[in-house]
Amino acid sequence: MQIQSTFRAETIRGLHPLTGRQSPAITLYGADTMIYAEGDATGPLYLVEFGTVRICRVTADGRRQITGFLMAGDVFGFEAGTVHASSAESVDGAGIRVLRPASGDQPTGALLQMALQSLARTQHQLMLLGCRSANMRMAAFLFDLSERQGDDRLVHLPMQRNDIADYLGMTFETVSRALRYLKDHGIVRLRTIADIEILNRHALEGMCE
Amino acid sequence: MQIQSTFRAETIRGLHPLTGRQSPAITLYGADTMIYAEGDATGPLYLVEFGTVRICRVTADGRRQITGFLMAGDVFGFEAGTVHASSAESVDGAGIRVLRPASGDQPTGALLQMALQSLARTQHQLMLLGCRSANMRMAAFLFDLSERQGDDRLVHLPMQRNDIADYLGMTFETVSRALRYLKDHGIVRLRTIADIEILNRHALEGMCE
DNA sequence: CGACCTGTTGATTCTGCTCAATCAACGTGG
DNA sequence: CCACGTTGATTGAGCAGAATCAACAGGTCG
Numbered sequence: 264m265q266i267q268s269t270f271r272a273e274t275i276r277g278l279h280p281l282t283g284r285q286s287p288a289i290t291l292y293g294a295d296t297m298i299y300a301e302g303d304a305t306g307p308l309y310l311v312e313f314g315t316v317r318i319c320r321v322t323a324d325g326r327r328q329i330t331g332f333l334m335a336g337d338v339f340g341f342e343a344g345t346v347h348a349s350s351a352e353s354v355d356g357a358g359i360r361v362l363r364p365a366s367g368d369q370p371t372g373a374l375l376q377m378a379l380q381s382l383a384r385t386q387h388q389l390m391l392l393g394c395r396s397a398n399m400r401m402a403a404f405l406f407d408l409s410e411r412q413g414d415d416r417l418v419h420l421p422m423q424r425n426d427i428a429d430y431l432g433m434t435f436e437t438v439s440r441a442l443r444y445l446k447d448h449g450i451v452r453l454r455t456i457a458d459i460e461i462l463n464r465h466a467l468e469g470m471c472e
Numbered sequence: 473m474q475i476q477s478t479f480r481a482e483t484i485r486g487l488h489p490l491t492g493r494q495s496p497a498i499t500l501y502g503a504d505t506m507i508y509a510e511g512d513a514t515g516p517l518y519l520v521e522f523g524t525v526r527i528c529r530v531t532a533d534g535r536r537q538i539t540g541f542l543m544a545g546d547v548f549g550f551e552a553g554t555v556h557a558s559s560a561e562s563v564d565g566a567g568i569r570v571l572r573p574a575s576g577d578q579p580t581g582a583l584l585q586m587a588l589q590s591l592a593r594t595q596h597q598l599m600l601l602g603c604r605s606a607n608m609r610m611a612a613f614l615f616d617l618s619e620r621q622g623d624d625r626l627v628h629l630p631m632q633r634n635d636i637a638d639y640l641g642m643t644f645e646t647v648s649r650a651l652r653y654l655k656d657h658g659i660v661r662l663r664t665i666a667d668i669e670i671l672n673r674h675a676l677e678g679m680c681e
Numbered sequence: 682c683g684a685c686c687t688g689t690t691g692a693t694t695c696t697g698c699t700c701a702a703t704c705a706a707c708g709t710g711g
Numbered sequence: 712c713c714a715c716g717t718t719g720a721t722t723g724a725g726c727a728g729a730a731t732c733a734a735c736a737g738g739t740c741g
Binding site: 320348371376 | 529531532533535551553557558580581583584585587592594595597598599601641681
């Protein structure tokens, strides 16, 4: 899968929902397009308006590690150094708003709060990877998605099996088998390939331990 | 292993090495004592002066996940919410300086920088857990420790095998076997149980991929 | 000295990776 | 319209690696 960094879709002007001020336009990134690359100079912060973004890094042996999925309302782009340690890519066509050059007249209190959110998200994923078995990690992943999407019955999977695998630290075949396990045990139902219905939320949550 | 939260050792008054101002005293925490617990109200930030601190969380099924080891110069205590999501414990007897109540007249720019450091550390550990095999994770762990301790031949392991296991997401038996593997391949030598000599740094780094 | 704790090693089981085949969905071109 | 190629997903068989269970060694402290 090659990232086509050429495609940059149209931008839309609008009001920033939080500040209420006239704000930078929304940029639409098509599926599998790069927002910034590993090694790029640190730039502004980004707010996801809709769609999904993945943060990833590539190891020396060519494996890809996805360190986060960001959805509407999430802010990304924080870096401790002068260059990005990870790249950011649109998963499914995402609308991104540039918050402001990092040099920023943004109130630093709000900046700090968003950075702490990023920290909390990252630590949450550390806990997710702490799950011993592949089935448990998949259950925790679905449960997390369900909570973030605010629907306790239907979960949408905007990303491919391959992405889920690189996020959960397993192969895409194992992702498939883990879903099958949850299906066979009556915990979920696969409406389509990307839409999952939670049949037994209690059991799903119980598996996350 | 029970945490004895009763023991709080003496405090020492001194100058803050960064600000140069008269600063809060250093508190000595004995081995295996708690600094703050999961669920405690969010408080001040802490600076490790010497020794080692572990940040950990306990899952519903009783397993422990260590999300970070902090050493001299590291700051911890950041939280997005009003309560601590993880607990902090001294590993080996650590000197901790309270930086300032989080309400803080601390310049927020410096705060943000420290928060970004925490974020970078956490993401670094995510990459470490991305290593497929136990041997690779152990190699990456030793390499990381070596860099943080600033000595490219001798690495000190202040924590027990159990702690390493909960940090790397494996059992302590596997930790033992991974060390044995590195030893048998002439990559390291175990001077004592807690002091490791790197014999082939190049090979060690090569394994981290 | 004996009790206990930590660490190492061995034997067995089981989970997940690898390799491989198959299938479904989709787009293209004849 | 259908044959064909492509891509993503599922499933199977065999194998490697880590967990588990268990025994034992070494050190420390009472």
